Amino acid sequence: MAxxxxxxxxxxxxxxxxxxxxxLRGASLGIHQGEYVAIxxxxxxGKSTLLNVLGxxxxxxxxxxxxxxxDVSALTDNELSDVRNERIGFVFQSFNLIQQLTITQxxxxxxxxxxLPRAQRHPRSRQLxxxxxxxxxxxxxxxxxxxxxxxxxxxxxxxxxxPLILLADEPTGNLDTATSTEILGxxxxxxxxxxxxxxxTHEEHVAAHTERVIRLRDGRIESDVAKAxxxxx
Amino acid sequence: xxxxxxxxxxxxxxxxxxVVHLGRSALTxxxxxxxxxxxxxxxxxxxxxxxxxxxxLRELGSDNIIIGSVKPPNLESSxxxxxxxxxxxxxxxxxxxxxxxxxxNVRRCVTVHRTLKFGYRPGxxxxxxxxxxxxxxxxxxxxxxxxGRFISAADMLRKKAHCVLTESLARRLFxxxxxxxxxxxxxxxxxxxxxxxxQLPPALAGEGGEGGANVIVPLTAGRMRxxxxxxxxxxxxxxxxLVEVHQVILQMADEQAVLYGAKIARHLIARFHEDEDYxxxxxxxxxxxxxxxxxxxxxxxxxIASISLVVxxxxxxxxxxxxxxxxxxxxxxxxxxGAKRRDIVTQFLVESVTLTTVGGLIGIGIGLLVPSLVxxxxxxxxxxxxxxxxxxxxxxxAVGLIAGLYPAFRAARLDPIVALRHE
Numbered sequence: 001m002a003x004x005x006x007x008x009x010x011x012x013x014x015x016x017x018x019x020x021x022x023x024l025r026g027a028s029l030g031i032h033q034g035e036y037v038a039i040x041x042x043x044x045x046g047k048s049t050l051l052n053v054l055g056x057x058x059x060x061x062x063x064x065x066x067x068x069x070x071d072v073s074a075l076t077d078n079e080l081s082d083v084r085n086e087r088i089g090f091v092f093q094s095f096n097l098i099q100q101l102t103i104t105q106x107x108x109x110x111x112x113x114x115x116l117p118r119a120q121r122h123p124r125s126r127q128l129x130x131x132x133x134x135x136x137x138x139x140x141x142x143x144x145x146x147x148x149x150x151x152x153x154x155x156x157x158x159x160x161x162x163p164l165i166l167l168a169d170e171p172t173g174n175l176d177t178a179t180s181t182e183i184l185g186x187x188x189x190x191x192x193x194x195x196x197x198x199x200x201t202h203e204e205h206v207a208a209h210t211e212r213v214i215r216l217r218d219g220r221i222e223s224d225v226a227k228a229x230x231x232x233x
Numbered sequence: 234x235x236x237x238x239x240x241x242x243x244x245x246x247x248x249x250x251x252v253v254h255l256g257r258s259a260l261t262x263x264x265x266x267x268x269x270x271x272x273x274x275x276x277x278x279x280x281x282x283x284x285x286x287x288x289x290l291r292e293l294g295s296d297n298i299i300i301g302s303v304k305p306p307n308l309e310s311s312x313x314x315x316x317x318x319x320x321x322x323x324x325x326x327x328x329x330x331x332x333x334x335x336x337x338n339v340r341r342c343v344t345v346h347r348t349l350k351f352g353y354r355p356g357x358x359x360x361x362x363x364x365x366x367x368x369x370x371x372x373x374x375x376x377x378x379x380x381g382r383f384i385s386a387a388d389m390l391r392k393k394a395h396c397v398l399t400e401s402l403a404r405r406l407f408x409x410x411x412x413x414x415x416x417x418x419x420x421x422x423x424x425x426x427x428x429x430x431x432q433l434p435p436a437l438a439g440e441g442g443e444g445g446a447n448v449i450v451p452l453t454a455g456r457m458r459x460x461x462x463x464x465x466x467x468x469x470x471x472x473x474x475l476v477e478v479h480q481v482i483l484q485m486a487d488e489q490a491v492l493y494g495a496k497i498a499r500h501l502i503a504r505f506h507e508d509e510d511y512x513x514x515x516x517x518x519x520x521x522x523x524x525x526x527x528x529x530x531x532x533x534x535x536x537i538a539s540i541s542l543v544v545x546x547x548x549x550x551x552x553x554x555x556x557x558x559x560x561x562x563x564x565x566x567x568x569x570x571g572a573k574r575r576d577i578v579t580q581f582l583v584e585s586v587t588l589t590t591v592g593g594l595i596g597i598g599i600g601l602l603v604p605s606l607v608x609x610x611x612x613x614x615x616x617x618x619x620x621x622x623x624x625x626x627x628x629x630x631a632v633g634l635i636a637g638l639y640p641a642f643r644a645a646r647l648d649p650i651v652a653l654r655h656e
Contacts, residue, residue, distance in 0.1 A: 052650050057568075057569060057650050077573075077574060078574070081571055084569060084571045085570065085572075090570065096562065096565075096566045098563050098566060099563075100250060109566075109570050110571050112242055113239070113567075113571040113572050114571070115239040118242075
C-alpha cells in the first residue's frame with residue numbers, strides 16, 4: 001500500500017531568546033493508508049511538536065513532509081489552512097467545541113470554511129451526528145452534553161471533511177475510564193472502516209488499542225513497533 | 234459562488250455572536266447611537282435655523298441693495314442739533330441722485346419715506362405706519378395684490394390722495410365691507426383706498442404701526458400733505474425728526490451688478506455722511522454670509538460629533554479586544570479546522586461594523602424623532618435632509634471598520650498552536 005504520510009529527516013528548532021531549542025532532531029517515518037498509530041513519549045520528547053507538524057499547524061525548520069502526494073513542508077499559511085481544511089481531522093484532549101454553536105453547527109465548521117452551502121452542510125452534519133450516536137441532540141449546545149458526548153461531537157467534526165488522516169491529541173485525557181473505553185471503541189470502529197488514525201497518548205492501555213506504537217525521546221524516534229495482531233482482536 | 238457562500242456565512246457568524254452577547258452588544262453600540270442621533274439633531278436644527286434666516290433674507294430680494302436711514306445713537310446728546318429742536322439725520326435727496334447717476338446697471342431705484350400717523354375711519358382709530366413711495370416699489374418688494382391696484386405713475390404725478398392697505402389693516406378698518414373705493418383719514422387727510430396687498434416683507438415694513446398696520450401712499454402725495462418732519466410724542470414733550478429719505482432700494486440687473494453696486498454705494502454714501510446714520514443691506518451678501526456661517530456651524534457640530542464617535546469607537550475597539558482575548562481558543566479551533574487569516578479578520582470586522590451599523594441605524598431612528606420633538610417643544614424649524622442622515626451613518630460604519638481593524642488583525646495574527654493551548 002502507498003505511504004500516506006512520509007516524514008523525511010524532520011527538524012524543528014524553536015528559538016527562545018538567543019538560544020536554539022531543537023524539538024525534533026531528524027525524525028523520519030512513513031504511515032500507510034488505514035494504519036492506526038500511537039505516538040508516545042515523555043513530556044518534552046517532541047510528540048506535541050510532531051503532532052503540530054503532522055497537522056500542518058506548524059512548519060518544520062528542516063526536512064520534508066509529504067501528505068498524500070504533496071510536499072507540505074514549505075507551504076504558505078493560506079495553503080496550510082487549505083490542507084488542514086481538506087485533508088486533516090483534529091480531535092483534541094479538551095474537545096475544543098465552540099460554545100455558542102449547536103452540535104450540528106460545530107460539526108459543520110470545516111465545511112463552512114470549504115464554502116459548502118448550508119443545504120449541503122446540513123445533511124452531512126446530521127448524518128455524522130447520528131453516526132457518533134448523537135442524532136437526538138442536534139440542536140443542543142456543547143455545555144449541555146457530557147464529556148464523552150462532547151468528544152463524540154469533536155470526532156464527528158473531525159470526520160466532516162473526509163480527512164486523509166485523523167489526528168488525536170490525548171483524546172481520552174479528560175475522560176473517566178468508562179467513557180474513555182467508549183471513545184476508544186469509537187476510534188476502533190473508525191479504524192475498521194479504513195480511517196488512518198494517528199493518536200498521541202501517554203497511557204499504555206490507550207496505546208494498546210493501536211496496531212503500531214512510535215516512541216519519541218529527545219526529538220528522535222526511539223522505537224517504532226508494529227504489533228502483528230493489533231488491538232482489534 | 235463558493236466565495237459568496239462563505240462570505241454570506243461569515244457575515245452570519247458575525248451577526249450570530251452579537252446576538253449571543255446581546256446585552257453587551259447593546260451597551261457597546263450605545264455610544265454610537267448617541268453620537269449619531271446627536272449629529273442628526275444638531276444638523277437638523279442648524280439647517281432649519283439657517284433656512285429660516287435665508288428665507289427672511291430672500292424676501293428682501295437677492296437682486297436688491299437696500300440703503301436705509303438709521304438714527305445714530307450719539308445724535309440726542311449733540312447740543313447744536315438740539316437747539317434747533319429738530320433732529321436731522323439719514324439719507325438726503327442728494328444721496329439718491331448721486332446713487333442713481335453713479336451706479337451702473339440699476340434696473341429700478343425706489344425711494345421710501347415713512348411717517349407714523351393715526352388712521353381714522355368712523356368708529357375706528359389706530360396708529361398706522363405710512364409708507365410714502367413710488368409705483369415701482371411693488372416690483373422691488375415683490376408685492377402681491379389681493380384686491381384693487383397698486384399706486385400708479387399717474388397717482389404720483391397728480392399727487393393723488395390714494396392709498397393701498399395691507400390685508401391685515403384692511404380687515405381691521407373694514408371688517409365686513411370691501412375697502413376699495415372707501416375713504417380713510419390719515420392724520421385728518423382723506424385718502425381713497427385703491428387696493429389691498431397681501432403682505433409686506435417684514436424686513437421692509439415700517440415699525441410702529443399698531444399690529445403691523447401699514448399703508449402705502451404715493452411719495453409725492455405724502456410729502457405734500459405730511460412734509461418731511463415727523464413729530465414724535467414721548468414722555469416729557471415731543472421731539473421732531475427730519476429725515477428726507479428713509480429708504481432707497483436699488484434693484485440691480487444681475488448678481489454681479491449687486492456686488493459691484495454695493496461697493497460703489499458704500500463709498501458714495503460714506504463720503505457725504507460723517508455720522509453712521511445709514512445702513513446698507515445687501516441680501517445677496519447676507520445670504521452668502523449666512524450660508525458660510527451654516528457651513529461653519531456644521532463643521533463645528535461634526536467635529537463635536539466626531540469626538541463622541543471616536544469615544545464610541547474606542548469603546549467598540551475595547552470590547553472587540555476583549556472578545557478576541559475571550560475567544561482566543563475559538564480562533565485557534567477555527568484556524569485548525571481550516572479558517573484562513575482573512576476569514577478571521579472578516580469575522581471580527583463584520584462583528585464590529587455590524588455593531589456600529591446597528592447603532593447608527595438606531596441613532597437615525599432616534600435622530601428622526603428628536604427634531605420633531607424639538608419642533609414641537611421649542612417651536613424651532615428643523616430640516617432633516619438625506620445627507621443629514623447618511624453622513625453620520627457613514628461615519629458610524631467607518632468607525633466600526635477602523636475600530637475593528639486592530640482587534641481583527643490581532644486575532645488573525647494569533648499562532649493557532651498558542652491559541653489552542655489558551656485557557
